[in-house]
Amino acid sequence: MVGRMVSIEFQTIVKCGEIYVTPGDYLVCDQDGVVVIPKAYINKVLEKIKMYAKKEKIIIADIKKINR
Numbered sequence: 001m002v003g004r005m006v007s008i009e010f011q012t013i014v015k016c017g018e019i020y021v022t023p024g025d026y027l028v029c030d031q032d033g034v035v036v037i038p039k040a041y042i043n044k045v046l047e048k049i050k051m052y053a054k055k056e057k058i059i060i061a062d063i064k065k066i067n068r
Contacts (some may be wrong), residue, residue: 024039
């Protein structure tokens with residue numbers, strides 16, 4: 001037997017544990033957990049990710065030089 005669900009609301013705020021998720025927020029999930037990025041902060045977060053990715057690339061290159 002297959003159950004049925006009926007939507008009673010959409011595009012509304014949802015509370016998961018102690019965290020509120022608002023329509024338009026971004027969710028990033030992996031095997032370790034979930035992070036909610038509020039829509040208002042997504043550009044700032046993406047800038048930081050790019051910055052850290054560049055730094056990581058440099059660090060990896062330096063480590064490879066040491067191990068040669």
